[in-house]
Amino acid sequence: MTDTKATLAAIKARTKLPAICAPMFLVTGPEMVIAACKSGVIGSFPATNARTEDQLRDWIAQIDAAVGPADAPWAMNMITHTSYGRFDAELALVAEFQPGMVITALGGPHRVTDVVHGYGGLVFADVNSPRFARKALDKGADGLVLVCSGAGGHTGDYAMMPFIDEVRSFFDGPLIVGGGIGTGRAIKAVETLGADFAYLGTRFLATEESLINDAYRQMVWDSGMEDLIASRAITGALGNWMRASVEAAGLTPEDMAATAKIDFSQDMHNSAKAWKSVWSAGQGVGTVTGRETVAEVVAKLAAEYDAA
Ligand SMILES: Cc1cc2nc3c(=O)[nH]c(=O)nc-3n(C[C@H](O)[C@H](O)[C@H](O)COP(=O)(O)O)c2cc1C
Incomplete structure (x- = not known):
């Protein structure tokens, strides 16, 4: 079983900044994840970015070997929708490599909780409304990722401040918040609003490590x-x-x-x-204006965060 508070504290202790380089379809590969973790923010990727199960195993092995205890941890994002055909194979890799955090999307978290809790990891469910937040918690999620209005990829409908406030009225556990966060000041702001981690996709979208053209x-x-x-x-x-x-x-x-x-x-x-x-x-997207590496983005975010 997972001790949620202790595990969250241990994860936080490994980060330099309360931030996550969020999973992005066709954008995030192992290089971005490793660079994020080495820079001090949690690196995450969608399992589906690996074309085959063999490639996914290679990616995970590469990330797992590169990311040490002095780095921020890595996290895997999984589609848990029942129509997603590769789910069982991906869950078997989670059981084998035991990422400290698994983020579920496009489906309930209940399909992964037994496995992840079995090795002491945390399950976060990606949600875009208070109703889905309650549903995910009922289905055993330890924490939530609130995807708010303005997010890249599949976005949310709800404004960040009231969404956090409404969820905080019924949930005091681990909370990740994303949607339009592009500076260290904004990371500081969401922390003040009650988030444990800021979830940044777009800010890392055009980095050198990104797989986009x-x-x-x-x-x-x-x-x-x-x-x-x-x-x-x-x-x-x-x-x-x-x-x-x-x-x-x-x-x-x-x-x-x-x-x-x-x-x-x-x-x-x-x-x-x-x-x-x-x-x-x-x-x-307006915060991204030119060529940067993941490490350079994290260094800027950290300086802005400290200045705030
Ligand atoms: C190009 C792109 C692809 C994305 N693909 C995924 C994905 O495959 N799975 C997922 O859970 N979220 C995906 N997201 C959403 C991010 O994980 C995160 O919720 C979002 O980027 C946060 O908002 P921001 O882009 O304003 O920082 C994607 C975002 C972008 C920009």
Whole structure:
């Protein structure tokens, strides 16, 4: 069984900054995770980014070997939706390599709790509403990731401050908060609001370690929050997409007003087609303006955090 408070304290003690380099589809690979952990923030990645089960094993082994006890820990993000075909194989790798944190998305946390609690790890459920937060806690999550309005990838509908306040009215356990956090000052602010960790995706999206191509990188550097379109058309869930990539893909405003069907039953690399042609970023995209490594981003965040 997991001692939640002690495990959370042990994880915090290994970080220099209360922040997580958030998992990003087709963006995060082992290099980004390792660089984040070595820089002092938790590095996480979506298991689905590895094309095959063998590649996933290689990635995890590489990360596990590189990240030592003096580094921040790494975390794995898993799709737990029942239609996701690779779930059992991914869970077996979790049991084998025992990441201290597993973050579940697009499905309930209950499918992983037995395994993760069995070795003393923590299960965080990615949620975008108080209703899903309560549901995840009922299903055994130790902690929550609140994905708020303005987040990159699949975004939330709710504003960060009231979302934290409402969840804090019924939950006093481990809390991670994401959506538009792009500076050390903002990390400090969410800590003040009651979060244990800030969850930053977009701030790391265009780093040297990112798997995106240079055109995507340039678009991130050139974009601000007004250059995004929130739409359900690409994946079925509400996502923030860069307008320039939407236009380049030939999609019209009518196309973007539609809702796509959610389906993870095919291998995720089917849906990769959409993510490869239409590019996502969150409303904090204006904080990313040029070439940086993960370590440089973390150093800036740490300086801003300390100054705040
Ligand atoms: C390009 C991109 C891809 C993402 N892919 C995933 C994903 O595969 N799984 C996931 O749980 N979250 C994904 N996210 C969301 C992030 O994990 C995180 O919730 C979000 O980036 C936080 O908001 P921010 O981008 O404003 O920092 C993605 C975000 C971006 C920008």
